[in-house]
Amino acid sequence: MLPRFEPALTDALRTALTRAGYTTDGVRGLLGPDAHAALSRGEPEAASRATRDAGDLGVIVRLLLLGESEPEAAVAAAFAPAPAADLVGAGLLRRDAEGLVAGLDLRPYADEDGEWWVLSDLDTPAARQDRDHVTGVGGASLTLAAATARRPVGTLLDLGTGCGVQALHAARHAGAVTATDVAPRALALAAATFALNEVDVELLDGPWLEPVTGRRFDQIVSNPPFVPGPARVDYVYRDSGQAGDAALAGLIRALPEHLNPGGVAQLLGSWLHVRGEDWPDRVRSWLPPGVDAWIVQREVTDPALHVGTWQRDAGLDLSSPEARRQAGEWLDWLEEQDVEAVGFGYLLLRRLEDPTAEPTVVVEDMLGAVDDPLGPEMAGWLERVDWLRAHASDEALLGARLALAPTAVLERYAVPGDEGWADAGAAVMRSDGPRWRHEIDAPAAALLAGCRGELPLEELLTLLAFAHDVPLDALVAATLPAVREFVRHGMLLPVDGWPAADRSR
Structure with a gap:
């Protein structure tokens, strides 16, 4: 039989759940942190004990969240003005030898709003x-x-x-x-x-x-x-x-x-x-x-x-x-x-x-x-x-000003050597979201450190080429694919033409 909730019963049920405080915060407050954690692990006894003497909310929690049987009179009082017999007819509850038990799962669920x-x-x-x-x-x-x-x-x-x-x-x-x-x-x-x-x-x-x-x-x-x-x-x-x-x-x-x-x-x-x-x-x-x-x-x-x-x-x-x-x-x-x-x-x-x-x-x-x-x-x-896509050409990307994301972190790591620890490499990663991580060399680390949103990428690469004595054309060719990956992974954020919320992440 398909569940069937008539409008009048739905309205009455909403009234009852609201009156009892059957919400995520209401249930968490009733159970307390330890019993709530135990229930999340599939251990209902502590939660059942916490609902003793908890009035209508305790009845509803035991019935709907703990799978316990409750006397029909207590259920009728807890779900008033929704008639218990109508809730049975709708399929939410069913009768057993001791009273009423849940026939469906009905639980509070919330987001930040x-x-x-x-x-x-x-x-x-x-x-x-x-x-x-x-x-x-x-x-x-x-x-x-x-x-x-x-x-x-x-x-x-x-x-x-x-x-x-x-x-x-x-x-x-x-x-x-x-x-x-x-x-x-x-x-x-x-x-x-x-x-x-x-x-x-x-x-x-x-x-x-x-x-x-x-x-x-x-x-x-x-x-x-x-x-x-x-x-x-x-x-x-x-x-x-x-x-x-x-x-x-x-x-x-x-x-x-x-x-x-x-x-x-x-x-x-x-x-x-x-x-x-x-x-x-x-x-x-x-x-x-x-x-x-x-x-x-x-x-x-x-x-x-x-x-x-x-x-x-x-x-x-x-x-x-x-x-x-x-x-x-x-x-x-x-x-x-x-x-x-x-x-x-x-x-x-x-x-x-x-x-x-x-x-x-x-x-x-x-x-x-x-x-x-x-x-x-x-x-x-x-x-x-x-x-x-709007900066698909090398010229457009080189003219952009980029800033290192505030959640970016530089890791340096070493391995055991003949004279102690020996530098083995470095990686940049995000400390939020999916924690993207990229292995980088010394010039790349210097470039990222220089991305403060003040100079176009081309000027930064020109300074970097001079400092490391490498041809600018070769550095540009080697760097731009990595820059695009850094942008796609949110490690470099464009200063212009970019949502302010993302820039402040």
């Missing part, structure tokens, strides 16, 4: 094994939300919305939000989430881009079913029904046709590392002409780890005969396809405003830890690519 409530299916091993299971705010959802460039746009498409998390974020910066999904259960839960939060979203039913045929958007975000494997659908939220990474390849080819000129698409994806093929070339081959693209690989897993990770995600007992049979079939398929590893990461696409312009396509690894949200970095990459 405010709070929401998100409805999804319960995150239990049994529930996760349902083919139509609708996941809540999980790791992939948070990863995409943190990596999405937030800028005011007129129209935004959330492709494969699931429980609606990306659309909630989008409503903060988009004039109109459209969300699609192929799963009726996902659409029902997303609709309830949007109604509960009073967020206006156009919901459309259908696979992939079919529901928006002929339409274009300023921005598209998507957490599609990207898990590579045999052509089957065990779970709608993760399996595309197409073999390997074919579904992702088809989506990348099709997305730019649904973007307005200058429009941006951001999605998560996984691609195969096939024996004898270069994985960046494989992903590049999916791109249509007229598109800037930044493909960032965040993780690489071997076939066994790939299969085991997604079986655990589905809540399977990996030692059971059924799980082992499934794993065997999956591993057999990967071996037949000569798959050596599976990559995972972000894809950022932009349809060029000028279709005759030369697109920028960058495929690279970002395998280290990233503590900062990548959304600003994604937006900054687009701005830096625009600036570099």
